[in-house]
Amino acid sequence: MPNKKEIIVGIDLGGTSIKALAVDGRNKILAMGKKKTELGHKPKVLIKEIAKLVEDTAKEAGVKIKGVVAVSIGAPGAIDVRRGVVTEAPNLHWKNVPLASELRLLLGTPVMVDNDVNVGVMGEHALGAGERVDNLVGIFVGTGIGGGIILGGKLFEGANGWAGEVGHTVIMVDGPMCGCGRRGCAEALASRTAIERDIRGAIEAGAKSAVIEIMEERGKDRITSSVLQAALAKNDPVVKQVMKRAELYLGILVGNIVNTLDPQRVIIGGGIASRLGENFVGPIRAAAYEQFLHAGSAKLTKVMAGSLGDDAGALGAVVLARKRMRL
Amino acid sequence: MPNKKEIIVGIDLGGTSIKALAVDGRNKILAMGKKKTELGHKPKVLIKEIAKLVEDTAKEAGVKIKGVVAVSIGAPGAIDVRRGVVTEAPNLHWKNVPLASELRLLLGTPVMVDNDVNVGVMGEHALGAGERVDNLVGIFVGTGIGGGIILGGKLFEGANGWAGEVGHTVIMVDGPMCGCGRRGCAEALASRTAIERDIRGAIEAGAKSAVIEIMEERGKDRITSSVLQAALAKNDPVVKQVMKRAELYLGILVGNIVNTLDPQRVIIGGGIASRLGENFVGPIRAAAYEQFLHAGSAKLTKVMAGSLGDDAGALGAVVLARKRMRL
Numbered sequence: 001m002p003n004k005k006e007i008i009v010g011i012d013l014g015g016t017s018i019k020a021l022a023v024d025g026r027n028k029i030l031a032m033g034k035k036k037t038e039l040g041h042k043p044k045v046l047i048k049e050i051a052k053l054v055e056d057t058a059k060e061a062g063v064k065i066k067g068v069v070a071v072s073i074g075a076p077g078a079i080d081v082r083r084g085v086v087t088e089a090p091n092l093h094w095k096n097v098p099l100a101s102e103l104r105l106l107l108g109t110p111v112m113v114d115n116d117v118n119v120g121v122m123g124e125h126a127l128g129a130g131e132r133v134d135n136l137v138g139i140f141v142g143t144g145i146g147g148g149i150i151l152g153g154k155l156f157e158g159a160n161g162w163a164g165e166v167g168h169t170v171i172m173v174d175g176p177m178c179g180c181g182r183r184g185c186a187e188a189l190a191s192r193t194a195i196e197r198d199i200r201g202a203i204e205a206g207a208k209s210a211v212i213e214i215m216e217e218r219g220k221d222r223i224t225s226s227v228l229q230a231a232l233a234k235n236d237p238v239v240k241q242v243m244k245r246a247e248l249y250l251g252i253l254v255g256n257i258v259n260t261l262d263p264q265r266v267i268i269g270g271g272i273a274s275r276l277g278e279n280f281v282g283p284i285r286a287a288a289y290e291q292f293l294h295a296g297s298a299k300l301t302k303v304m305a306g307s308l309g310d311d312a313g314a315l316g317a318v319v320l321a322r323k324r325m326r327l
Numbered sequence: 328m329p330n331k332k333e334i335i336v337g338i339d340l341g342g343t344s345i346k347a348l349a350v351d352g353r354n355k356i357l358a359m360g361k362k363k364t365e366l367g368h369k370p371k372v373l374i375k376e377i378a379k380l381v382e383d384t385a386k387e388a389g390v391k392i393k394g395v396v397a398v399s400i401g402a403p404g405a406i407d408v409r410r411g412v413v414t415e416a417p418n419l420h421w422k423n424v425p426l427a428s429e430l431r432l433l434l435g436t437p438v439m440v441d442n443d444v445n446v447g448v449m450g451e452h453a454l455g456a457g458e459r460v461d462n463l464v465g466i467f468v469g470t471g472i473g474g475g476i477i478l479g480g481k482l483f484e485g486a487n488g489w490a491g492e493v494g495h496t497v498i499m500v501d502g503p504m505c506g507c508g509r510r511g512c513a514e515a516l517a518s519r520t521a522i523e524r525d526i527r528g529a530i531e532a533g534a535k536s537a538v539i540e541i542m543e544e545r546g547k548d549r550i551t552s553s554v555l556q557a558a559l560a561k562n563d564p565v566v567k568q569v570m571k572r573a574e575l576y577l578g579i580l581v582g583n584i585v586n587t588l589d590p591q592r593v594i595i596g597g598g599i600a601s602r603l604g605e606n607f608v609g610p611i612r613a614a615a616y617e618q619f620l621h622a623g624s625a626k627l628t629k630v631m632a633g634s635l636g637d638d639a640g641a642l643g644a645v646v647l648a649r650k651r652m653r654l
Contacts, residue, residue: 078621135485147587151478151483156478158462159589159590159591159628160621160624160627160628162589162620162621163587163588163589164587165621166586166587168620169496169583169586169587170498170582170583170618171497171498172500173498173502173576173579175500248500249500252500255496255497256583257587259489259492259493259495260474260491260584260588261476262485262488262490263485291497291509293492293495293507294405294489296487296489297487297489300486300487301486
């Protein structure tokens, strides 16, 4: 049984916002902190902001920073896990940033870093929709599509630490251009970015939609998950059509994963799934079932929404810290 | 060190032919037997033929059937490995055939059965192109496309024994119909069957090709690997074009596998690869490299032809037997 007093601060470092959770040894959330990710400065400036957020969140949880046994961060991009360096994070405009050592200098606590999707999947596995399941795949649908694989109860990293990039598997040869420079990746077809592109395309082509109005009402310049939700509540035909297609693509992706890895569970996480829940995951599941080669998979392989919502990343970072430090 | 005298007969049971290898404890092939797969009778008739082939091959190796410590079979289709039952093998028109127990009754030796592609990958892993590599994926391109995954040095079977069906991952949404009833699977785009369909389609549409002539010369009614080889030697434009496209699709499949699993090696096996070798695998590798998300994969992940050729299945069955019986 972990010591209840062993408080860890988990950080979900995203391109839009930074979330911190102070969690006790029994995984109870004691305090939450959040701030916008201010880009456009040197990495050091953002790292200072993260340090301040950690201190504030610890304070709110009733401990000084010296009472925090570890700070653990999920960061978007390629991470050198051993050295705690963010090798490349396009969303942060970071390259070779020694995040762990810089933050350790500022805070004096042990700091560890891993990929945000990997820690999100670890969070869902240990504390969320993956509890008590040893083999699962997590797919996080957001700005991009990330994935993480748990085999035998452990994060499966592959030979070089690059496993799990299911968002960059091609499901449509010669399909639309992906952010990675290739064509027809799942990410280019069904990420929030692809959904936004298709909705805007339909509107520009003259289709009637309430989306622009909803964005203006809410002061958003992007088609966020909340905008999608509001448009679906209004039965918006363009959004309905585009979402239906994205759900089909995601179902095909889930089918490919199940036919390749035969996991016990596939968990759909990320912003859209957090917000729309079963309305999003239900159609993905139905489309996936059509793809399963073995009829039995439909009975034996669960396709479900993540249960930690926006907390998956920060909680997963806490799980990671506990594993690494054997707490 | 295994006992040199522990002779095992490995069988590769295919829809076209049955191959038997009698192998000693140091994996030396002592004798080979082969016969056509006669379908159209009850399963028992074919099982009797297999028994006779085992006896003949053992005899040629200089041992009586009592001197054979195990008979091990790779069979095409879904296998209940524990009970040695071929649950479903469309190529043999078999359903729920208790192959192991029937053959054990006839021969008096221990008999084990596993999926042909799984044993083929085990063979390449233990004795062929996968030697000394712990994480690899094998793709066997033939009538269909099968796959097998080795992780941590062991066959990875998934939660229900269904892992590795990479031939039935969709790479072209709404693509051509696959034998599995779905659309756009890799198998529907790049198996020998798909290649044959596309060559015949082009010829029917009026394209000039020497393929029909080559088939007649050789008395073949199908476009086999040897027909493909002969046509390529003649620089046949239709075959060149269709093969180029199939190699591109296979490269995309390899890319999807590498981006998902980050293995050390991908081995391309099966009839076409055995026959064409690097002429087939080279273009697949080049197309795959274009797909790798991590630039480093091109340096670190080898894409290569299997080295056991037609022996992969029967040798892999021997490897399987030795693992199961701890010989």
